[in-house]
Amino acid sequence: MFRYGIDAPFWVFFNLIFGGIVIVSNLVAGTSPGKWYFVFWGGLLFLIGLFMLYYSGVSKLKHRDRILQAAGVKPGSHLLDVGTGRGLLAIEAAKMGASTVAVDVWSKRDLGGNGREAFNRNAAAELVASKIRVFEADVRKMSFQKQTFDSVVSNFVIHNLSKNRDVAVKEMWRVLKPGGVLVISDIRGMKEYKGYLENFGNAQIETKGPYFDTFPFARMLVATKRNGSGS
Ligand SMILES: C[S@@+](CC[C@H](N)C(=O)[O-])C[C@H]1O[C@@H](n2cnc3c(N)ncnc32)[C@H](O)[C@@H]1O
Numbered sequence: 001m002f003r004y005g006i007d008a009p010f011w012v013f014f015n016l017i018f019g020g021i022v023i024v025s026n027l028v029a030g031t032s033p034g035k036w037y038f039v040f041w042g043g044l045l046f047l048i049g050l051f052m053l054y055y056s057g058v059s060k061l062k063h064r065d066r067i068l069q070a071a072g073v074k075p076g077s078h079l080l081d082v083g084t085g086r087g088l089l090a091i092e093a094a095k096m097g098a099s100t101v102a103v104d105v106w107s108k109r110d111l112g113g114n115g116r117e118a119f120n121r122n123a124a125a126e127l128v129a130s131k132i133r134v135f136e137a138d139v140r141k142m143s144f145q146k147q148t149f150d151s152v153v154s155n156f157v158i159h160n161l162s163k164n165r166d167v168a169v170k171e172m173w174r175v176l177k178p179g180g181v182l183v184i185s186d187i188r189g190m191k192e193y194k195g196y197l198e199n200f201g202n203a204q205i206e207t208k209g210p211y212f213d214t215f216p217f218a219r220m221l222v223a224t225k226r227n228g229s230g231s
Contacts, residue, residue, distance in 0.1 A: 004088040006056040006112035019045030051215040059213040071151035080149040083157030086118045094128035103137040140167040169196040187216040
């Protein structure tokens with residue numbers, strides 16, 4: 001069920017454990033005037049934890065399909081999945097017949113059980129291991145030539161960068177072919193990313209969402225690189 005990992009595992013378990021303790025300790029504490037106030041906030045934290053688990057285990061797959069559809073993935077197209085984690089987008093794209101490349105730095109903090117081995121295991125289980133090229137690389141410094149990919153996709157990645165998010169967006173744009181599509185799905189920062197893309201001057205941009213079946217609620221930025229553009 002959690003083949004593609006639990007997103008932000010610390011916060012999921014913090015909400016479940018801390019929220020649970022607050023509820024139980026207030027319910028067994030007898031009558032205190034502020035009891036229901038704490039039960040309410042503990043319950044809210046607990047529900048958020050459950051919703052985060054639901055996203056990681058269930059609705060993540062629906063969101064994956066949304067992203068790949070927006071990216072216009074088709075057999076033979078050349079796709080880059082940035083911050084692939086355990087392979088959510090890359091593996092499905094390869095199953096759809098795209099020639100797929102995936103990069104990540106595999107931060108354990110961002111995704112439960114994150115790692116290249118977990119990616120390899122999932123790709124092997126889906127019989128696409130030989131169809132994906134995987135690299136350890138920071139999105140802000142990728143060694144691909146400019147205008148290499150028909151689609152560049154990333155899910156829940158850019159907000160994790162504490163600095164140089166502009167460089168990350170610029171890099172993804174650089175490696176995209178004219179006519180290609182960049183899809184950034186994230187839980188915040190859409191205005192910021194949109195601003196960077198507008199500055200490039202050759203992007204046709206559409207925003208989608210919010211999607212209430214992800215947690216936190218995601219939005220999607222779909223940017224097409226105008227044909228004839230040099231960068
Ligand atoms: C929340 S996970 C999402 C993984 C995957 N996209 C998914 O939706 O399941 C964020 C991913 O971004 C990766 N990441 C964080 N900083 C990165 C960077 N500078 N360059 C490339 N990947 C990065 C993390 O290692 C992690 O795999």
